Amino acid sequence: MSRFHNLLAVALVLVPLPAGAGKLGLGRPALPAEIRAWDRDVRPDGQGLPDGKGSVAQGEEIYQERCAACHGDFGEGVGRWPALAGGQDSLTDDRPLKTVGSYWPYLSTVWDYVNRAMPYGDAATLSADETYALVAYILYLNDIVTEEDFVLTRENLPSIQLPNRPGFRDDDRPQAEYPLFRDHCTKDCKADVRILRRAENPDLTPK
Amino acid sequence: MSEREKTVRTRRTFLKGSVAALGGAAATPALAGQLPDPAITEVQPWRRRLGPGVDASPYGLPSPFESHVQRRNVPWLTAETRSSINFTPLHQLDGTITPNGLCFERHHSGVAEIDPSRHRLMINGLVEQPLVFTLDDIRRFPRENRIYFMECTANGGMEWRGPQMNGVQFTHGMIHNVMYTGVPLRLILQEAGIRPNASWLLAEGGDAAAMTRTLPLEKALDDCMVAFAQNGEALRAENGYPLRLLVPGWEGNMWIKWLRRLELGDKPWMQREETSKYTDLMPDGTARRFTWVMDAKSVITSPSPQAPITHGRGPLVITGLAWSGHGIITRVDVTLDGGRNWIEARIDGPRLPKSLHRFYLEIDWDGRPMLLQSRAIDETGYVQPTMKALRAIRGENSVYHNNGIQTWHVRKNGEVENVEVS
Numbered sequence: 001m002s003r004f005h006n007l008l009a010v011a012l013v014l015v016p017l018p019a020g021a022g023k024l025g026l027g028r029p030a031l032p033a034e035i036r037a038w039d040r041d042v043r044p045d046g047q048g049l050p051d052g053k054g055s056v057a058q059g060e061e062i063y064q065e066r067c068a069a070c071h072g073d074f075g076e077g078v079g080r081w082p083a084l085a086g087g088q089d090s091l092t093d094d095r096p097l098k099t100v101g102s103y104w105p106y107l108s109t110v111w112d113y114v115n116r117a118m119p120y121g122d123a124a125t126l127s128a129d130e131t132y133a134l135v136a137y138i139l140y141l142n143d144i145v146t147e148e149d150f151v152l153t154r155e156n157l158p159s160i161q162l163p164n165r166p167g168f169r170d171d172d173r174p175q176a177e178y179p180l181f182r183d184h185c186t187k188d189c190k191a192d193v194r195i196l197r198r199a200e201n202p203d204l205t206p207k
Numbered sequence: 208m209s210e211r212e213k214t215v216r217t218r219r220t221f222l223k224g225s226v227a228a229l230g231g232a233a234a235t236p237a238l239a240g241q242l243p244d245p246a247i248t249e250v251q252p253w254r255r256r257l258g259p260g261v262d263a264s265p266y267g268l269p270s271p272f273e274s275h276v277q278r279r280n281v282p283w284l285t286a287e288t289r290s291s292i293n294f295t296p297l298h299q300l301d302g303t304i305t306p307n308g309l310c311f312e313r314h315h316s317g318v319a320e321i322d323p324s325r326h327r328l329m330i331n332g333l334v335e336q337p338l339v340f341t342l343d344d345i346r347r348f349p350r351e352n353r354i355y356f357m358e359c360t361a362n363g364g365m366e367w368r369g370p371q372m373n374g375v376q377f378t379h380g381m382i383h384n385v386m387y388t389g390v391p392l393r394l395i396l397q398e399a400g401i402r403p404n405a406s407w408l409l410a411e412g413g414d415a416a417a418m419t420r421t422l423p424l425e426k427a428l429d430d431c432m433v434a435f436a437q438n439g440e441a442l443r444a445e446n447g448y449p450l451r452l453l454v455p456g457w458e459g460n461m462w463i464k465w466l467r468r469l470e471l472g473d474k475p476w477m478q479r480e481e482t483s484k485y486t487d488l489m490p491d492g493t494a495r496r497f498t499w500v501m502d503a504k505s506v507i508t509s510p511s512p513q514a515p516i517t518h519g520r521g522p523l524v525i526t527g528l529a530w531s532g533h534g535i536i537t538r539v540d541v542t543l544d545g546g547r548n549w550i551e552a553r554i555d556g557p558r559l560p561k562s563l564h565r566f567y568l569e570i571d572w573d574g575r576p577m578l579l580q581s582r583a584i585d586e587t588g589y590v591q592p593t594m595k596a597l598r599a600i601r602g603e604n605s606v607y608h609n610n611g612i613q614t615w616h617v618r619k620n621g622e623v624e625n626v627e628v629s
Contacts, residue, residue, distance in 0.1 A: 028339055180592075
């Protein structure tokens with residue numbers, strides 16, 4: 001009997017941690033050098049931008065070598081690769097063209113993405129100065145800056161407004177849509193039904 | 208007579224008929240001149256010879272007769288396959304769980320092939336103590352098992368302007384539904400200590416695109432998870448091995464794969480995937496942003512263009528999937544006549560929030576053409592809208608969040624095509 005009690009006592013010691021017990025003490029502190037290596041994201045207010053600068057002319061040179069094969073000599077996009085320039089005032093057209101100049105709201109996003117993911121297939125190889133230069137050149141391709149000696153820097157980047165900055169609003173489906181989508185008629189819901197359109201192009205669907 | 212009454216009656220008549228047929232089978236004169244079935248009368252090779260042994264396939268694959276069941280991509284859709292998407296073959300699957308090898312893939316810079324011993328998860332930003340975790344560390348947190356759908360926001364995007372793709376795999380196949388094992392994100396964040404001024408979270412992947420998305424901290428602390436397993440085994444490389452973020456009910460793009468970093472901040476980061484992409488261009492030229500939730504949706508997976516009716520008239524199983532980012536599906540209706548009359552379908556299997564639901568409607572098909580549609584209703588009372596209703600609000604330049612009702616035109620010969628009806 002007393003042996004049984006001892007076993008029970010051991011078992012109680014091993015009772016699981018209660019839910020919400022607070023910190024478990026897992027992981028280790030991240031070192032400043034480790035955070036610097038990975039935390040390279042940039043926000044619209046400029047937070048995260050490193051020191052550096054680059055001109056339109058410098059950017060053009062890098063662009064022709066590392067970007068133009070996919071994005072085209074003038075940012076027009078080759079084949080189905082994304083266009084970076086053009087499309088201004090096309091957002092209500094039948095076929096809008098969404099580019100940095102016509103659609104993107106923040107220049108910081110361009111800096112962040114080029115630095116993060118480009119060149120495609122050779123990411124994380126651009127220096128800060130090269131990234132500033134490329135972003136300056138993309139501004140130039142979109143006529144947002146017009147001087148070839150324009151220099152983009154950590155200091156002036158957050159103050160440059162892209163044209164479509166006011167073009168965005170928060171999700172309004174809860175007000176604009178949800179109240180409308182509540183009817184579930186089950187009987188005689190329509191007078192007549194006709195086929196309006198068909199998936200007619202046989203080349204679109206893979207065989 | 209209503210469509211529902213008609214179906215119930217025809218079904219009852221049919222059942223009575225089958226019972227009679229079974230009872231009188233032996234004596235039916237029609238069978239007299241019929242040749243015996245060689246599948247029965249001849250000894251098949253697998254009946255005589257030994258099959259492979261237990262050491263033949265240490266990791267089992269489907270039967271060779273199922274080798275046509277595959278993810279497919281659409282070559283014209285993207286510039287190349289490493290920044291592209293493929294599609295789950297919904298027409299060939301049943302139940303609610305997607306097999307791991309058939310979960311659709313979407314990559315921005317190809318599949319990151321990560322050595323787990325060199326993978327780390329960092330938490331930094333507005334925390335008391337920035338931390339680094341190994342995978343072994345993550346496995347020491349309390350775990351949860353949850354089944355969630357994960358739908359690419361662009362699922363159905365090719366259909367915005369009208370029917371294009373003749374196959375449910377291509378119209379609706381950017382979705383999968385698996386059981387994840389992982390750790391509530393809140394527990395991992397609490398470990399680093401969330402500062403009071405933190406309100407947004409940036410999640411970052413370790414692939415060659417270092418994919419990022421911002422999400423509100425409120426969601427992160429609600430039901431988000433960091434998962435390392437799908438359907439009981441390690442995540443597949445193409446689905447984020449060794450670690451991915453789960454953002455239940457929200458757009459698939461936010462479910463960062465190959466998760467390596469979480470940063471807390473006081474403002475959204477406005478990354479590429481939440482500004483230039485995954486925003487919804489409206490008819491007036493403005494765009495909706497932060498459209499995170501995936502609204503209720505459903506589709507008939509069979510019959511469908513890739514799964515025509517091959518058995519002629521008589522008993523027919525109509526089946527499909529329904530889901531909602533707002534919770535559970537309370538009801539699915541099916542119409543045979545393009546939306547004039549609707550019949551409540553039978554939901555079978557697990558009914559879990561933010562997870563695929565499987566529905567069935569068994570009918571006695573009389574061989575007449577049908578215009579099949581399904582319509583999901585979720586726990587908020589939201590009713591899946593028609594394409595027309597969506598376009599009336601969003602115009603034709605939208606790409607994402609197409610949850611409109613799909614129509615399949617079933618011809619007399621059982622072939623099925625993708626159409627839109629009045």
